[in-house]
Amino acid sequence: MDKNRKIVVSILILLVLSSVLAIIDISLTMQSTGRSGYRLRTHDTGPGVGIVRIYGPIAIDTAAGGPFGMAYGSDAIVQRLDDLSRDGRIKAVVVRINSPGGTVAATQEIYDKIMRLRKNNIVVVASMGELAASGGYYVASACNYILANHGSITGSIGVIAVSPNLKGLFEKLGIRMNVIKSGRYKDLLSSYRDISQEERELIQEMIDSSYKKFLADVSLGRNIPIPDIEPVADGRVMSGETALRHRLVDELGSFETALAKARALAKLPEDAPVYDEVTNPIERLLMSLQGARGGIDIRVDRGALYNLPAVEYRYQP
Amino acid sequence: MKEFLKSLAWLDYFYLVFTDPRKLSAALMRESRSLPFGFVVPAFVSIMDILAFSLMGSETPFFYTKITYGWILLYILLVFQNVLIGSLVDTAGQVLGYQGNIKNVINIMNYALFPRVLLLPAILIFSVFGFAPVFFYVLISMALFAWSAAIVVQGLSEMHSAGLGRAAAVFFMPFVLVGGVAFFTMVLTVISIFGYFTA
Numbered sequence: 001m002d003k004n005r006k007i008v009v010s011i012l013i014l015l016v017l018s019s020v021l022a023i024i025d026i027s028l029t030m031q032s033t034g035r036s037g038y039r040l041r042t043h044d045t046g047p048g049v050g051i052v053r054i055y056g057p058i059a060i061d062t063a064a065g066g067p068f069g070m071a072y073g074s075d076a077i078v079q080r081l082d083d084l085s086r087d088g089r090i091k092a093v094v095v096r097i098n099s100p101g102g103t104v105a106a107t108q109e110i111y112d113k114i115m116r117l118r119k120n121n122i123v124v125v126a127s128m129g130e131l132a133a134s135g136g137y138y139v140a141s142a143c144n145y146i147l148a149n150h151g152s153i154t155g156s157i158g159v160i161a162v163s164p165n166l167k168g169l170f171e172k173l174g175i176r177m178n179v180i181k182s183g184r185y186k187d188l189l190s191s192y193r194d195i196s197q198e199e200r201e202l203i204q205e206m207i208d209s210s211y212k213k214f215l216a217d218v219s220l221g222r223n224i225p226i227p228d229i230e231p232v233a234d235g236r237v238m239s240g241e242t243a244l245r246h247r248l249v250d251e252l253g254s255f256e257t258a259l260a261k262a263r264a265l266a267k268l269p270e271d272a273p274v275y276d277e278v279t280n281p282i283e284r285l286l287m288s289l290q291g292a293r294g295g296i297d298i299r300v301d302r303g304a305l306y307n308l309p310a311v312e313y314r315y316q317p
Numbered sequence: 318m319k320e321f322l323k324s325l326a327w328l329d330y331f332y333l334v335f336t337d338p339r340k341l342s343a344a345l346m347r348e349s350r351s352l353p354f355g356f357v358v359p360a361f362v363s364i365m366d367i368l369a370f371s372l373m374g375s376e377t378p379f380f381y382t383k384i385t386y387g388w389i390l391l392y393i394l395l396v397f398q399n400v401l402i403g404s405l406v407d408t409a410g411q412v413l414g415y416q417g418n419i420k421n422v423i424n425i426m427n428y429a430l431f432p433r434v435l436l437l438p439a440i441l442i443f444s445v446f447g448f449a450p451v452f453f454y455v456l457i458s459m460a461l462f463a464w465s466a467a468i469v470v471q472g473l474s475e476m477h478s479a480g481l482g483r484a485a486a487v488f489f490m491p492f493v494l495v496g497g498v499a500f501f502t503m504v505l506t507v508i509s510i511f512g513y514f515t516a
Binding site (some may be wrong): 009030 | 369441
């Protein structure tokens with residue numbers, strides 16, 4: 001086959017591929033919108049509400065950027081918040097949270113970013129899903145207004161560091177570790193030996209420091225004095241209803257209510273557009289190829305996989 | 318016909334559509350089997366047109382009916398349109414003193430539709446990235462229509478051994494005449510209706 005024919009064949013293959021992609025796109029759009037009538041795909045341009053979703057354990061992912069250059073973990077959340085703050089159309093943001101919390105640093109980064117949005121006069125409303133406990137609540141506390149469902153699990157204000165003690169198992173199996181270290185605490189929280197009292201105190205100091213920061217930040221975000229929070233800041237989880245009684249949330253309501261509240265607080269009309277994360281089916285498909293679902297998903301749990309000890313704002317039933 | 322398909326000579330026609338419409342016209346006139354094969358192009362264009370248009374909106378399940386059967390209706394309309402315009406263009410050519418050959422005119426018009434298939438990949442990109450797909454649908458459609466018209470004009474120029482200006486006159490004369498007649502018909506109709514109601 002000569003060169004010219006090969007070019008034509010390439011064009012024909014491209015056209016067939018485009019047709020397949022178009023059919024997938026149209027079918028997926030049809031399923032996601034579920035509309036009974038034809039509606040022109042238009043892109044909103046007016047002032048509106050941005051959506052950020054925080055689903056799963058919060059962590060800074062070290063494997064940054066997939067094949068399509070998408071960030072994972074809390075970096076992706078911060079990036080999304082940053083994008084929204086730079087977008088002139090965004091007058092309010094709804095942070096949808098369904099997370100048991102996560103690492104201290106990652107949670108604090110998201111908290112700080114939300115506080116910056118507030119300083120830039122962008123209204124931020126938190127909407128709790130099934131779970132917004134510990135670090136999930138920490139993030140919510142940065143928002144101007146918090147809505148929880150009646151049955152949302154929240155609270156768990158506290159810090160935890162868990163490390164398995166496998167000494168007995170190691171002894172049973174006859175496994176002994178060779179450890180060469182530069183300092184006495186270098187193998188702190190190692191799983192092959194007991195923790196010493198000194199080591200426990202060191203970790204406790206770190207936990208206490210993070211706990212104080214947690215309390216101070218919740219107090220700042222919620223505008224409630226620390227002594228008023230302390231009685232329920234003992235790691236207990238609670239329902240949305242109980243959290244409302246303790247002023248940890250402002251109102252009981254769904255995601256839709258949160259959107260309406262965000263519009264009201266930002267003085268936007270009731271039908272102001274909502275700018276969600278990636279909505280195009282093909283774009284979603286491309287992202288799913290690198291593991292990012294629906295734009296941003298921080299479902300990263302490397303600690304559990306590699307059994308690395310970590311200090312976390314996390315609810316661990 | 319089987320040999321024609323096996324020879325892959327038809328691939329050359331698609332290549333010439335993009336690169337050299339004059340050579341395309343000459344090649345089509347030489348090969349009689351190119352005429353029946355040429356009717357495949359409107360079919361291909363119909364399917365791509367339906368897909369490109371469907372990308373403009375959030376579809377209903379009617380989309381599956383359109384893509385299964387609707388394209389046949391569109392195909393018939395495209396063929397009818399080509400036959401009708403081809404007849405008028407051929408008549409216009411004869412009026413201007415050229416030898417009539419309606420088969421060749423329809424043949425070149427069928428192949429000239431081929432660039433329209435590029436509408437789908439172009440719109441798909443704008444649709445995926447949400448960058449004014451409706452605006453670009455209209456803009457690219459107009460550009461592709463102009464491209465198709467340019468192919469037909471060059472083909473007519475080659476067919477009638479005429480200059481591009483004369484070939485353009487042959488091609489556009491039916492549009493001007495039909496457009497003019499339609500305009501005056503509309504004006505006279507409006508005047509008549511207005512007169513009826515005011516009398």
